[in-house]
Amino acid sequence: MLNYNQTLKETKTYSGIEMSEIKPIMKLILRGKKREFLSAVGKSLNILLPTEANTSTTSQDLTALWLSPDEWMVFSNEINLMDSNIYPIEEKLIQNISKLNLGAVVDVTDHFVMINIKGPKIYDLFQTGSPFNFNQFKNKKGSVTQTILAKIDVIIHNKDNENVNLLVRRSFSEHLFSWMNDSASRL
Amino acid sequence: MFVINCPYCGEREQSEFKAGGEAHIVRPKQPTELSDDEWAEYLFMRKNIKGIQYERWNHAHGCRKWFNMVRDTSNDEIKAVYKMGEKPPTI
């Protein structure tokens, strides 16, 4: 039927750094303020949304990033099928959250592109274009930050040692990826 | 370039924020009841103090939350940050 068309087609490797797009990854924005919202999400997904700023939680299937006191991003740990964008998890959340007026559920799967970056020079790369202080972030697995890289808004998630996920809005992704490549080639 | 302590995210560089002008100017609940002068007072008149100023800031490139800040405009020292709806501290 329809062809899937990804934005960043190649895995790029430089000394101390490797980066590639991970797709398709289901991504949802969850919004809510009430306590019932948090418990309904917990029950529906079997994951506790992180309430501490700049942190994340992970279950076997999902990862939840703290974005603001009433905003989280939940994404799938494994890649999804390319020929469907109907997600049982989203349907479930719409039933248990939206329909009950506890909060909002929004599919942002393609609003963001997820770039996985590995290697010892990740933070050297970030330092060429981000004002964020990564000194503590890099030593704390699960840390999350929303900041600026090369003048573009990004969400960065410390997945593991020398392994981060960077989320950037799709329309910026090719520009940012090109910039990151240019920077990585000079580290 | 300040370092601003976002009440939600912690210390961040100023480049992640947007300034939003003077704080604690409440939008009139019944604008239609106001005279032109009263409405103009709300719409246009802002203080520009040398010294302690209460101002609104938005962590635009972070959590997107608005908050208030007390800043001494004579030396840019940030005296306090507090969430929207919280009582302003006396400096």
Add this chain to the structure above:
Amino acid sequence: MSKSLRVKTSKFIDETTRVSFKFNGSNYYGYKGDTLASALIANGIHLVGRSFKYHRPRGIMTAGSEEPNAIVQLNNNSARSEPNVRATEVEIYDGLEASSQNCWPSVNFDIGGINNFLSPLLPAGFYYKTFMWPASFWEKYEYFIRKSAGLGKSPTESDPDIYDHKYIHCDVLVIGGGISGIIAAKTAAKNGLDTLLIDEKPNLGGSTIFQNSDHHKINNQTSSSWLEKEISEIESLENLQVKTRTSAAAFHGYNFVLARENLTDHLSLEDRKNKVRQRLLKIRAKKVITATGSLERPMIFNNNDRPGILLSSAVKKYVDFYGVACGTSNVLFTNNDSAYETALSLFKKGIQIKAIIDIRENATSKIIDEIESHGIKIYKSYTIVDTEGYKKINKISIMQLSKDGQSVVGSKINLDCDCLGVSGGWTPAVHLFTQSGGKLKFREEDHVFVPNTYPSKQISIGSCNGEFELDEILKLVPLQIKNFLDVEKTDYENLSVEVSKNLSKRNIWLLPSDKVIGKTKPFVDFQNDATAKDIKLALREGFRSIEHVKRYTTTGMGTDQGKLGNMHALGIIAETAGVKMGELGTTTFRPPYTPLSFGTIVGRNVGEYFDIFRRTPMHDWHVKNNAEFENVGQWKRAWYYPINGENMHQAVQRESKAARESAGILDASTLGKIDIQGTDASEFLNRVYTNAWSKLEIGKCRYGLMLHEDGMVYDDGVTTRLDENHYIMTTTTGGAANVMGKLEDYLQTEWPELDVYLTSVTDHYATISVCGPNSKKIVSKVIPDLDFSDESFPHMSFKNSKIGNIKCRVMRISFTGEHSYEINIQASFGKSVWEKCMEAGKEFNITPYGTETMHLLRAEKGFIIVGQDTDATMTPIDLQMDWIVSKKKYDFIGKRSLYRSDTIREDRKQLVGLLTDDPQIVLEEGAQIVEDVNKKPIEMLGHVTSSYYSPNLNKSIALGVVRGGKNMMGKKLFIPMENKIISVTVADPVFLDKENKRLHA
């Protein structure tokens, strides 16, 4: 190279590696480790440039970044050409080419030198006074003044080098790697603090590292060997990062320091390839320790600027560090003990010291005793009254000072020499400290400004804090650091220190001469040729503020910001005006400390990274199909798609016709999309749009206009009700981020009680708009499962659908006035759906059209574009869109402003249609509209905002804003252009299909 000048092997110079370079076209060589200045001096060259105003021969004065005179052009006539570089900072490399500046035809014979003889005619403010008269002649004068002024030449080609930026966050930043900086950095690192130490020189150790005399001892070693050992331990400290060749350029608030890290300038051109040349470090430090040292002062006496006159400390550095003698017959001139250290260094290397002139009456110290014991003649209480030697000093004249130091007595003594070392005491390098907002205080006893109050967590230590001697530094610095860093201990608290100098100094800002001041040339600012005479003249002419005197005389306004002579300028002003220096204050030191090249400031923000470049999901298709692109916000939007060599006009005419006659397809993915959810979503829309939303049925779409609180149109777009509490709002392409920000602002700050959540989903969707009489047939083929019948799917409605297993949203909305559908699908499938539409539309000649055609089509219908037909002064009433403003709603953003006395004026500028009398003439957007072309001054009624040639109407159409235009229907107005006057008639802005029949066709 002159053998006699290369005096002794120095461990800082690698004499086994010869480096060849060119200066003013001739070949020379030096050694690895030499600066251009030390290599030139070793070759016997002192004359390197001409001064700015009088074109006087000037030589190397210093051995550091404070150099005012020896500024050169590097690699002239190449893309790497760089002006105004200090020869004292350039490390020589194979292939270096340097040349003198500000001289023509050559530094040895400079025509501008005639200014020197005319100098009595060129006092301070000469240019201001002379060339402003008559005022209309300025343009003619300017050409000649510009030719004769200026220093180096800027490069004419683009810079081929690569630059980068880097953000660094650290606990402690130490600026300056002299003895104080080393002690501070090591103490910080050893106490577990993440520390960065930067120094502008290639090596650490400051001036102590070559201080190997018995008069400075730490723990019974010479201070240089003690420090060398300290530096050797640095590598083992994990927390300490050291960056040499890194110059702090600016110190801003909140301990934000910009520094330039020089990575390749010392390498041969071959070795630089593909490397980052310079990196701008953006350092944010919790604490900053400034240890930038001090600058030696010159002395201000008649003809104190000749080549061969150097700072005494520079003479010492050249001989001790570079192993180069500045002269073979040296005289030192001083007001303190520092020059005796230089004397000792020269003596040890066997270089002749002819005499020491000391303006003090009876200074005594161990170091003076030693110099005297070597039989070196010291003239105490003497001063230099004149010097001679055009291209290099060859003689000085000295006379005895009177008791009060204001005049000279006795007879003149002449001494021959080829080098004069001058020491006027020391000035703390407080530039960075004051940039950060620090306030200085004046220390009366030795006439220095020292740091007083700190605006952030920072301290100044060592000689930049006014502690000039080793024993003071080692006594104070460890304690200051311990306190400042709040650490238990340092390794530097029980050092035994021996210093055999005396601190006494005799300060005379302007030394007397036997000639009257009018006949002398005592230079204060060497780069800008300002003399003590000029300063006195400025004061006589009534200038009082130090900042005014600075600008009038240009003292301190060169590329060196007057690092050497500023204190003397202040001193002379204070003395002449009879005020205290502490009250006079200083001029402002501004960033950068030393000049930065544009490349460093710009970093990698050049070429394709100059600006952000957003792409739609169909971007590659547009590229492949030869689209020309237009920048809209940060987006690249397809502008038009020329085929068979069409120009823009031809392509747009073809696209516009096709869209109305059969089918067109547009990439509308750039429109902002905001997902709105919550039980108060309808109420929220009621408050932000001018029209009413509560009664909009689920599955229906509505156009909305958003105002600023001042009543002016801010944004527009179609919003669709997806569910009871769920809407999707579209915004203009350029306004998306601002609208989102504004709506969040109201929700968070004014209406926190509303249960509404906003989420941007702009990038999640590809938006494909298919319009034209055949649009329905095309989209039915692409989405066969969906019922497209007019009954089920009327204009301004929406349906959820699927293509295979891919969800999508379809809206029947129109910005062209044609029957039209908009498919919103997850971005990754956008290109595929677009291609399917193209395939399905083939039989109907479906034509991709860009933004230009879109603008034309909507203008035919009189639809506005916010930002083109509006600026921030147009209300909906001005746009003749009264129909969209709800009369019933109690409040919405901007409502109250719509009946302010100013917004209800009848004579506001209002949007109207304009038809040219000659239908073939297309107006220029931005052209002014007038009623009476003969009235003077001409009265402008408004301007043209949109203008096109309509292929569907076969005539030119335009929109414009005209004062009182609402009541001018049918009126003739005029558009005066450069060579013609175009007459137009005011018309209805809807030019095509007023009955909206085409929407339902």
